Amino acid sequence: MNRRLTYRIVFVSILLLMIVITVFGQSRQRVPLIVEVTGPLGKTLQSEKLIKICRKYHITSEAVYQWQNHLVVYNAPVNSVLEKEVAAVYQGSTIREYAKPFYHFDRKQHCKDATVAKAWTNIILTANLVKNPKLRQEYLNYHATQFKKWPEVSQGFCNADFQQLLVYKNGRQLMLVISIPKGKTLDELNPKTTENNPRVDQWNAIMKKYQEGLPGTKPGEVWVFLQPVKTK
Secondary structure: OOHHHHHHHHHHHHHHHHHHHHHHHHHHHOOOEEEEEEOOOOOOOOHHHHHHHHHHOOOOHHHEEEEOOEEEEEEEOOOHHHHHHHHHHOOOOEEEEEOOOOEEEEHHHHOOOOOOOOOEEEEEEEEEEOOOHHHHHHHHHHHHOHHHHOHHHHHHHHHOOOOEEEEEEEOOEEEEEEEEEOOOOHHHHHHHHOOOOHHHHHHHHHHHHHEEOOOOOOOOOOOEEEEEOOOO
């Protein structure tokens, strides 16, 4: 083998390796990361401090959500320094990271009409799983096989024009992210998930036994909406 051919083979090998690394890196970045700050029960955290930190890392204020003593940054960068700064500012609070969803509905993958909206509104809800470990595992098993055994559920998401739906877990706490086309509302789209689709009602009824509200919710209240923080 001559030297010129050897150089070409080495060059092509390096080029292919760089492509693989780039694609792998991009695929990892596509999964949004959630960082949550939870303060003492009954205490409302000041969102301005978190927004200030986010701006430092080029995260828009639209990515910050709040419910009572919970603050959330959606689609945060994988950055341990950011989390350390947040912990330093919100001393006495708990910092949790939701790095990988255990359930991922993607319109491009699961819908016949794979048209994706140019701009999305991300709606974030949170709840707890029940304390019983066996029931918690059942819940995860249901979601692991949902696309195969309950295809009507994802079809309902397609009918409702959901762009993406992610479910994360940290301990018992769940984070649900529903992405819809910007300009639409969940109130107008969500009923389409069950329209002529009774299996979705069955699914929702089964899921209720696995979920409960976070501390601070009202009796019978389970999923709560984290509201986008309004900035001046």
